[in-house]
Amino acid sequence: MKKTPLILIIDDNPINVKLLEIILKKEGYRAISATNGPDGRHLAEKQRPDLILLDIMMPGEDGFDTCKQLSQRRETTDIPIIFISAVEDTTSKVKGLNIGAVDYITKPFERAEVLARIRIHLKLKLANKAIIEEQAARLNQIHEAQDAILVKPEEIPEANFAVTYVSVLEAGGDFYSVFSVGEDIFGYFVADISGHDISTSFTTAALNALLNQNANPMYTPVETMKTLNILLKKMLNDGQHITACYAHLNRPGSILSIVSAGHPPVIYIKANGEIDVLENPGDILGAFDRVSFNTIRVRVSKGDRFFLYSDGIIEGFGENKKSREQGIKELVDACFNTCQISVTQAVEKIMTSLFPGDTKPEDDIVLLGVEV
Known part of the structure; x- marks a missing residue:
């Protein structure tokens, strides 16, 4: 049975979380959420989502810290992380990409853009997995x-x-x-x-x-x-x-x-x-x-x-x-x-x-x- 991709949303704003959940579920994705970094990291380790949508401006542990810790943990290091945040200066975008994120979406976000970027990175993840499996097969020769x-x-x-x-x-x-x-x-x-x-x-x-x-x-x-x-x-x-x-x-x-x-x-x-x-x-x-x-x-x-x-x-x-x-x-x-x-x-x-x-x-x- 084909597995439906699971998306983890980490955002302290319940309205953003609900909106993203509706968008994702209407497209057939499964969605889970957390309202802060520590809970999000715990969910990521436990549920192993296929992709994470992560806010930056959160009380306590901000999104940068959460991303860095997720990237350093062997259980979560390979999960693609997309920042989705109202912070839109270039310095923040570059910082996010350098610490492990694969993409950056600015708020207010458009439904079509969110879905398009999610599709791209899920496809890239599958393509990379296929390349690795092909290389592994060649080793037998x-x-x-x-x-x-x-x-x-x-x-x-x-x-x-x-x-x-x-x-x-x-x-x-x-x-x-x-x-x-x-x-x-x-x-x-x-x-x-x-x-x-x-x-x-x-x-x-x-x-x-x-x-x-x-x-x-x-x-x-x-x-x-x-x-x-x-x-x-x-x-x-x-x-x-x-x-x-x-x-x-x-x-x-x-x-x-x-x-x-x-x-x-x-x-x-x-x-x-x-x-x-x-x-x-x-x-x-x-x-x-x-x-x-x-x-x-x-x-x-x-x-x-x-x-x-x-x-x-x-x-x-x-x-x-x-x-x-x-x-x-x-x-x-x-x-x-x-x-x-x-x-x-x-x-x-x-x-x-x-x-x-x-x-x-x-x-x-x-x-x-x-x-x-």
Whole structure:
């Protein structure tokens, strides 16, 4: 049986709510309502509407705050939000779109415009779902070898990176990729896939394909990660998940943007030797239907460096067991001691420092260093 779209109205004015309910129900939509932001968010999480019509000027929590919180909650992050408000200045419209809304209608509204915009965004939601399902189906055709998909520094020298990849077993659980996102804009991606069986080879190939399809100028790093999550959720086995870090380096704009999915922090070293450990919370990939991520933006300068890595670098087992904090401190110290040498030499020296002599890693390892 075909499901009738459910629209949630959040507005403190009962006349506006009633009017919208009449308009929607006459067109065959189902409608529910709330008169304030907190109640609206609760309804959205409980009922999972197909679209939300949201007022801005409400007592207590205004519409901007409500939209921001809905966008950050994994249960509601994918619900299209249309602001419908008497506030009509451009600044407010842009602010609303930037915090997660898909459209903006000014009051007094016209019935035809409201319905037209609702139809458009419901269609877009369905079209996006169809595209994602098509991409998921194509993943079944990927059977490339794991090592063949790992890009080498000489293949993309303008990205100015060096990398060490160590797989403890034949089917490694770690993955990295470096790719062009635009003119002199590059993406650096490191992931750790739970489990170490033959299926991880398929998963790394799938990740590579998904990044090629979804990391481009049309999508922000957060949008790319959310799309990856939707597809990985369909593909991964029960209980399997991925931690990942996506660093987006815009060299012309001198901006480094970092999005993390439950991954260890990026080590950032300025050209003058100052070091920052960039902790960035975010949900893991492939475990939840809806996820939330944050973006850290850093203004960079020529000569700055940053390091992405998997947790095999900072963890120890058995006699070499150590805390995460201790492991990060050791890595930071090792990175600091390589400031005066090339990034290629730095990656080699860091590995030698952390695994001296015949010491072998007990887990898969990726260490990826980048110089701005």
